[in-house]
Amino acid sequence: MSALSISHLPRPFDPDRGAEARAAAPWASGDVAALIEGAGGSSPYLKSLIEKEAEWLGPALDDPDAALAAQAEALANLSHDALPDALRQAKRRMALLVGLCDLAGAWPLERVTEALTRFADMAVDLALRACVGREILRGKLPGQTEADIPQAGGMVVLAMGKMGAFELNYSSDIDLICLFDETRFDPDDYHEARASLVRATRKMTAMLSDMTGAGYVLRTDLRLRPDPAVTPVCMSMEGAERYYESLGRTWERAAYIKARPCAGDTAAGTRFLETLTPFVWRKHLDFAAIQDAHDMRLRIRAHKGLGGPITLPEHDMKLGRGGIREIEFFTQTRQLIAGGRDPDLRTRATVPGLSVLADKGWLPRDVADTLSDHYRAHRVVEHRLQMIADAQTHTLPRDDEGFARLACLMGVDEAEMCADLKRRLTEVHDLADGFFAPDSGNGDACEDLPPALRDSELPARWPSYPALRSSRATEIFARLEPEILRRLATTARPEEALGNFDGFLRGLPAGVQLFSLFEANPQLIDLLVDIVGTSADLGRYLSRNADVFDAVIGGDFFAPWPGRATLHQGLSRRLAQEEDYERQLDMARRWWREWHFRVGVHLLRGLMDPEEAGRAYADLAEATVAALWPVVQAQFARKHGAPPGRGAVVLGMGSLGAGRLHARSDLDLIVIYDAEGDAASEGPRPLSARPYYARLTQALITALTAQTAEGRLYEVDMRLRPSGNQGPVATALSAFRTYQAEEAWTWEHLALTRAHVLAGPAELGEEIEALRRELLTTPRDRDAVLRAVADMRARIGRAKGRGDAWNLKIGPGRMQDIELLAQAAALVPGPPARQVARALRRADWLSDDDRAALTEAYALHWAVQIGARLVSEKALDPEALGAQGCAFLTRLAGVEDMSALQRALDDHATRADAILTRVLPDPEATE
Numbered sequence: 001m002s003a004l005s006i007s008h009l010p011r012p013f014d015p016d017r018g019a020e021a022r023a024a025a026p027w028a029s030g031d032v033a034a035l036i037e038g039a040g041g042s043s044p045y046l047k048s049l050i051e052k053e054a055e056w057l058g059p060a061l062d063d064p065d066a067a068l069a070a071q072a073e074a075l076a077n078l079s080h081d082a083l084p085d086a087l088r089q090a091k092r093r094m095a096l097l098v099g100l101c102d103l104a105g106a107w108p109l110e111r112v113t114e115a116l117t118r119f120a121d122m123a124v125d126l127a128l129r130a131c132v133g134r135e136i137l138r139g140k141l142p143g144q145t146e147a148d149i150p151q152a153g154g155m156v157v158l159a160m161g162k163m164g165a166f167e168l169n170y171s172s173d174i175d176l177i178c179l180f181d182e183t184r185f186d187p188d189d190y191h192e193a194r195a196s197l198v199r200a201t202r203k204m205t206a207m208l209s210d211m212t213g214a215g216y217v218l219r220t221d222l223r224l225r226p227d228p229a230v231t232p233v234c235m236s237m238e239g240a241e242r243y244y245e246s247l248g249r250t251w252e253r254a255a256y257i258k259a260r261p262c263a264g265d266t267a268a269g270t271r272f273l274e275t276l277t278p279f280v281w282r283k284h285l286d287f288a289a290i291q292d293a294h295d296m297r298l299r300i301r302a303h304k305g306l307g308g309p310i311t312l313p314e315h316d317m318k319l320g321r322g323g324i325r326e327i328e329f330f331t332q333t334r335q336l337i338a339g340g341r342d343p344d345l346r347t348r349a350t351v352p353g354l355s356v357l358a359d360k361g362w363l364p365r366d367v368a369d370t371l372s373d374h375y376r377a378h379r380v381v382e383h384r385l386q387m388i389a390d391a392q393t394h395t396l397p398r399d400d401e402g403f404a405r406l407a408c409l410m411g412v413d414e415a416e417m418c419a420d421l422k423r424r425l426t427e428v429h430d431l432a433d434g435f436f437a438p439d440s441g442n443g444d445a446c447e448d449l450p451p452a453l454r455d456s457e458l459p460a461r462w463p464s465y466p467a468l469r470s471s472r473a474t475e476i477f478a479r480l481e482p483e484i485l486r487r488l489a490t491t492a493r494p495e496e497a498l499g500n501f502d503g504f505l506r507g508l509p510a511g512v513q514l515f516s517l518f519e520a521n522p523q524l525i526d527l528l529v530d531i532v533g534t535s536a537d538l539g540r541y542l543s544r545n546a547d548v549f550d551a552v553i554g555g556d557f558f559a560p561w562p563g564r565a566t567l568h569q570g571l572s573r574r575l576a577q578e579e580d581y582e583r584q585l586d587m588a589r590r591w592w593r594e595w596h597f598r599v600g601v602h603l604l605r606g607l608m609d610p611e612e613a614g615r616a617y618a619d620l621a622e623a624t625v626a627a628l629w630p631v632v633q634a635q636f637a638r639k640h641g642a643p644p645g646r647g648a649v650v651l652g653m654g655s656l657g658a659g660r661l662h663a664r665s666d667l668d669l670i671v672i673y674d675a676e677g678d679a680a681s682e683g684p685r686p687l688s689a690r691p692y693y694a695r696l697t698q699a700l701i702t703a704l705t706a707q708t709a710e711g712r713l714y715e716v717d718m719r720l721r722p723s724g725n726q727g728p729v730a731t732a733l734s735a736f737r738t739y740q741a742e743e744a745w746t747w748e749h750l751a752l753t754r755a756h757v758l759a760g761p762a763e764l765g766e767e768i769e770a771l772r773r774e775l776l777t778t779p780r781d782r783d784a785v786l787r788a789v790a791d792m793r794a795r796i797g798r799a800k801g802r803g804d805a806w807n808l809k810i811g812p813g814r815m816q817d818i819e820l821l822a823q824a825a826a827l828v829p830g831p832p833a834r835q836v837a838r839a840l841r842r843a844d845w846l847s848d849d850d851r852a853a854l855t856e857a858y859a860l861h862w863a864v865q866i867g868a869r870l871v872s873e874k875a876l877d878p879e880a881l882g883a884q885g886c887a888f889l890t891r892l893a894g895v896e897d898m899s900a901l902q903r904a905l906d907d908h909a910t911r912a913d914a915i916l917t918r919v920l921p922d923p924e925a926t927e
Contacts, residue, residue, distance in 0.1 A: 043409060045390040049096040056093060064097050064106075068115065072122055080130045084207050087123050088214040094119045095170055099387055103409070109376050110351075112383070116168040121159070123217050124176070125263035127207045128152050131200040132264070140196045142189035152264030154184035155197050155234065156272070160224050164258035165348040169379065171386040171393070173219045174208075177259070181268040182236040194232065201234040219392065224255055237272045244279045254332045256280045257339075258348045281340035283590065310425050312403075312418055317382050318394035322425030324382065326432040327375045334362050341550070343577075350375055361556075367431060374424045381421065384409045396421075453485055453494050458502045467511030476515040480525070487525055491533040493883040500532040500539045500882075507543030514546045521553050527601065534604060534884040535871035545711070551594035558607065561616050567595065567623035575627060581635045585703055588628060589710035595620050600663055600870050603892075610863040610892055617661035622758050624713060625650055625667070625704070629759035632700050640692060641683020645676035648693055648730065649760025649768055650700070653720040657754035658834045660862070662869040666715035667704065670755070671697040672768055674733040693730035701729075720751050733768070740775050746788035750823040752776060753832045753839070776832040782845070783921070789824045790920040793817060805902060806876040808865040813913030815865065818858045821916060850915045857908035860893060864905065867892045 050057065060067035071090050078086050098115045101107040107115070133149040135141045144153040160175040162168050178201045185193040201222075208217045222233050226243035244252065256276060261269025310321050318324045331353045339345040342360060347353045351372045358368035384406055385393050397403050407414035459481070468474050484501070491497040508514065518524050527549075532539035542548070551557055571591055578584045599616045602608040608616060629650055633643060654668035655661050675689035687695065697718075704713045721727050722739045731739075740752070755772055757765040800810050809815045822836040825843035833839040836858050840851045867889045868876040878886055878898045886898050895901045 043388045046096070046099060046387055049092055053093055053096055057096065060093070060097050061100065064101055067097060068094060068119075075122065075126060080134060083126060083130055084210075084212070084217075085214045087126070087207070087217045088212065091119065091123070091217045092215060099170065102383065103387075103411075109379055110166075110349075113162075113167045113169065113379070116170065116172075117159075117163055117166040120163055120168055120174050120218055121262045123208060124157055124159075124174070124204070127204045127217075128155065128157055128200070128263045131203040131207065132197065134203075135196045135200050140192075140199075142193050142196075143185060151268075152200075153193075153197070154181040154265050154268060155179070155200070156181070156261050156265045156269035157263040158259050158269060158273075159262035160255055160259050162258075163262070164260045165350065167349060167379075169383055169386060171390060173221045173392065175221050175224050175255075177225045177240075178222065178234040179237045179240055179269070179272060180234055181265060181272075182238050190236075194234070194236065197234045198232045205233075224252075226252075237268070237275075241272070241275055244276055248279050250336070253280045253336060254329075257332050257335055257346070260348065280336075281343075281346065282336075283340050310422065310429065312396055312421060314398045315396045315425070316394050317378055317385070317396060320425075322427070322429035322432070324375065324378045324394070326428055327371050327378070330371065330432050331357070338362055370427065371431065374428050377420075377424055378428075380410070381406075449485055449489050450494055453489055453498055456495070456498055458498055459485075461502070462505060465506050465508070467505060467508035467514075470510075470512060473511035473515055476519055477511060480515060480518055483522070484525055484529070487529045488533070491529065491884060492887060493533075496882050497529065497533040497884065500536040501529075503536050504528070504532050504539035504543045507540055508546060514549065517549055517553075524549055524552060527552060530604060531601075534882075534888050536882070537872045537874075538600075538870070545593055545597070547590070548593050548597035551598060552601075557598060558602075561599075561602075561608070561612065561619070564619040564623050567619055568626050571623055571627040575631055581631070582708070584631055585706070586708055586710040588624065588703075589708060589713060592620065592624055592713055593711065596663070603866065603870060604888065606891070610866045611660075611859070614660040614662065614862065614866055617663065617665065618656060618659040621656055621661055621665070621667055621714065622652065622756075625652070625669075625700075626759040628703050629700060632703050633696065636696050636699050637681075637683065639683060639685050640687050640695075641681035643673070643696070644678035644681045644689045644692060646674040646764050647761045648673035648696065649765045650758045651768070652756045652758045653751060654717075654754060656758075657756040658836070659756070660835070662866040664869045664873060666717050668717045668720050669700075669758075670718070670721045671700070671730040672733055672736050673730055674764055690728065690730075690732070693732075694728055697730040720748075722748070733764075736768075737771060740771075746785060747792055749776065749827055750789070750820070753823045753826040754834045756834065773832065776827060780828065782828045785824050785828055786919070787921050789820050790922070793820060793916070793920065804875075805906070806878070808861045808868070808876065808905070811909065813857065813909035813911070813916065815858060815861045817916055818854050818861075818912055821854065821919070822858075846915075846919065850919070853908075853911050854915060857912040860904060860908050863892045863894075864889055864901065 071093060075083070075086055075090055094115070098107070098112055102109075102112045129149055129152055132141070132152040132155055133146075136144045136146065136149055136153055141148075141153045148154070156179055158164070158177040158179065160177060162172055163174045163176075168174070178197075180194070180197050182190060182193075205220045205222065209220050210216060222228065225231060225233070225235065226240050227247075231239075256273070257280065259273060261267075261273070315321075316323060328350055331350050334357050335345050335347075335353055338360070344356055345353075345360060345362070347356055354363065354368040354372050354375075357363040358365045381396075382394055385391075385395070387409060388405060397406060403418060404414055407417045410417060462468055462477075462481075463474065468477055485498075488494055488497045488501060518528070528542070531542060571588065574587055574591055575584050578587050596617075599608070599613055599620065602616070603610070603613040633647075637643070648671050651657070651670040651672065652668065653670055655665055656667050656669075671693065673689070673693040675693075678689060680686045680688045681692050701716045701718070704716050706712060718729055721729065722731050722736060722744070740748070744752075752772055753776060757769055796810070796816065797812070807814065811817075819836060821843075822839040825846070826832040826834070826839035828843075833842060837855045840846065840854055843851065846854075864876070868881075871885045871888060872881060874880070881889070890897055890901050893901050893904065895904055
């Protein structure tokens with residue numbers, strides 16, 4: 001017995017021996033008689049197996065893996081008639097050998113459960129092929145031949161539950177779902193094929209489950225299939241898919257976390273599971289699953305009579321309080337919550353599932369480690385209970401003798417075992433109840449609310465809103481409402497905040513998911529109150545896009561901004577996971593909304609200053625365009641072939657090119673291509689270069705602006721292209737070069753100072769950037785440039801007037817004025833700078849004081865602009881903005897109140913206007 005030492009097998013059970021005697025030194029002899037005395041002494045079942053298989057057991061103990069492999073090889077070559085008894089003998093030998101490896105500590109828990117599961121896979125596959133094969137050989141399965149037997153004629157068995165997760169125990173039922181691929185059969189043969197496969201399924205389960213003189217192989221349970229009371233034991237994949245799409249419940253979603261094809265046509269089974277991905281893994285965080293799982297726990301307890309305090313005698317280690325099922329529910333529910341967004345969470349096994357949840361920040365590491373330790377310990381106890389008498393039991397003994405026998409088989413002291421069991425069950429129960437049924441402590445009333453909230457009529461309207469139309473939503477919201485009202489009461493203007501919250505709630509189309517999210521993550525209520533307290537407009541936005549709250553609890557929402565490159569990689573990776581173009585566009589919009597929301601929250605909470613937020617919004621836009629451009633090109637190429645020549649690049653212009661956007665900025669874009677002499681594309685519907693790139697550009701615009709089910713990304717403005725609206729939407733590089741060198745107006749060169757390559761072939765992008773720098777660094781007369789700027793400024797003034805007091809962009813000394821002068825500064829002295837402050841620093845014809853004054857004025861106007869555009873889509877109006885919104889703007893500007901802000905804006909604009917008037921020529925004189 002060289003490979004397996006049995007020196008640590010449990011002592012023989014002796015009810016007359018006390019704990020001290022049972023803890024004596026282990027026996028170490030290695031013969032079969034010693035095994036009977038030791039392991040068999042505590043388990044009559046093991047004793048009978050050792051006696052029956054004594055001759056086979058000795059050599060098998062030398063190399064258990066080889067023995068199990070040899071057994072599998074022998075089974076694979078048996079006839080249909082010989083298979084049932086051979087499987088039963090193989091099951092007996094496998095259980096005995098694995099059990100001894102388990103008891104001796106030679107194999108850890110995971111290897112034990114994997115060995116038990118591998119045998120189950122083999123047994124099901126052999127029985128399935130034998131039974132379907134007989135139907136095929138009898139000509140009862142239409143269109144299938146002997147060559148189709150290895151794939152069971154298109155039938156697949158899905159292993160569910162512990163078998164699916166490679167977690168079987170010694171006496172597990174195996175939960176199976178049997179399906180067939182209906183596309184393998186002619187429609188006229190469908191009913192005959194289904195009847196044949198139903199017969200084969202019944203025969204397979206009988207071969208495995210029936211008790212004969214040789215015992216049984218595996219008890220099978222087919223009740224996890226769709227609507228088992230009315231559906232056949234083997235049904236079509238198409239029928240199952242329709243059921244899950246229309247009637248599938250949360251517990252069925254949880255069941256499919258562990259599902260895997262184990263027998264038959266496993267390739268078809270894998271395809272079927274892929275079609276169920278949207279059913280199992282929701283695209284948004286699914287906190288409503290918590291209540292579903294909690295309700296299921298309560299129903300199980302009520303049905304099994306497992307309520308009440310934890311006491312060890314006859315406690316159910318699987319379904320009872322603190323048991324195995326609570327750990328599994330805890331793990332699977334958290335996987336359901338976030339697994340739709342993160343495929344790494346879609347693990348089948350419980351302990352790896354807990355580990356990856358901790359890795360991804362969905363669980364504290366110490367909680368995951370504690371539950372993993374308790375899960376392993378619970379499973380070991382479950383195994384020992386089943387070893388004692390080959391019973392499918394999870395119930396602890398009812399008397400002292402039973403506990404003494406269990407302790408012997410576990411090789412531990414009885415008193416220590418009982419104390420350890422009680423501790424573990426209690427810890428699991430406390431952790432699970434804290435997750436599924438936390439005590440919110442909200443109370444039933446809010447007597448301390450201020451009169452503005454206590455006497456408001458708004459809460460009385462809420463039950464009529466769409467978000468509260470279901471009883472479940474009403475139930476969850478009733479637990480949340482007191483805390484929401486209390487937190488609204490802490491805002492500067494509670495009545496105003498309540499009105500904004502009312503607008504948010506009124507706009508929600510549904511409430512269960514969001515209310516469940518708030519209940520599981522109370523910190524989100526604070527964020528919601530911050531947002532609706534600051535702006536009714538933001539509240540309405542959230543009611544239409546409530547899924548953005550998902551991002552807040554993803555683990556790194558409040559981490560430093562990652563930058564353009566990381567964003568680009570992230571979106572590109574997400575887009576690559578979708579094959580359908582429309583889904584890619586929807587995916588981009590969901591991803592964009594979350595990051596867009598993140599910038600706004602960071603600005604609102606003071607985690608970003610206005611300059612950082614402007615750069616972040618620009619990063620997001622650049623990453624979005626850069627990731628979508630190749631996706632748009634690939635979709636376009638399916639019809640019209642690959643881009644002719646060297647391809648095309650997308651340039652960001654205006655504020656996007658300068659790397660400074662606000663929450664509602666549109667995108668100024670130019671597309672430049674180089675067909676390099678290619679007359680046309682090569683594809684199913686070829687196009688010559690000019691219409692190819694024009695239509696490709698329109699496809700990009702549509703991808704960015706189209707209103708899909710997930711909303712839109714940006715408005716796009718192409719007017720800065722050569723010749724403006726009169727020119728083609730995509731410009732050839734040669735034409736762009738000629739136009740800029742020979743025909744472009746000064747204002748077009750001014751606009752070019754902020755141009756920035758966003759997407760396209762790197763080599764072509766570098767060439768265009770080199771051309772841009774060459775054009776902008778060409779020596780030019782400074783006075784001529786300044787005269788052109790003065791003329792433009794005058795034209796804008798005549799067209800748009802001086803603007804009102806709160807217009808931050810248009811008007812003397814406002815943002816557009818300063819931007820024009822900065823572009824002139826970038827155009828005149830040398831290498832161009834895209835940002836206002838950097839360009840002004842290069843203007844050696846401005847004094848230091850003038851540069852500082854213009855920079856300060858621009859920074860103040862920008863701070864108010866980015867804040868105002870975050871909280872409202874309308875023109876800035878302090879009266880409509882409300883107290884919280886005004887407080888937000890004054891904080892960004894660094895002043896005390898709105899009166900001080902207006903004075904600061906006027907003072908800075910007046911000084912900037914004076915500088916511009918002084919350094920620019922008189923436009924009337926130039927005319």
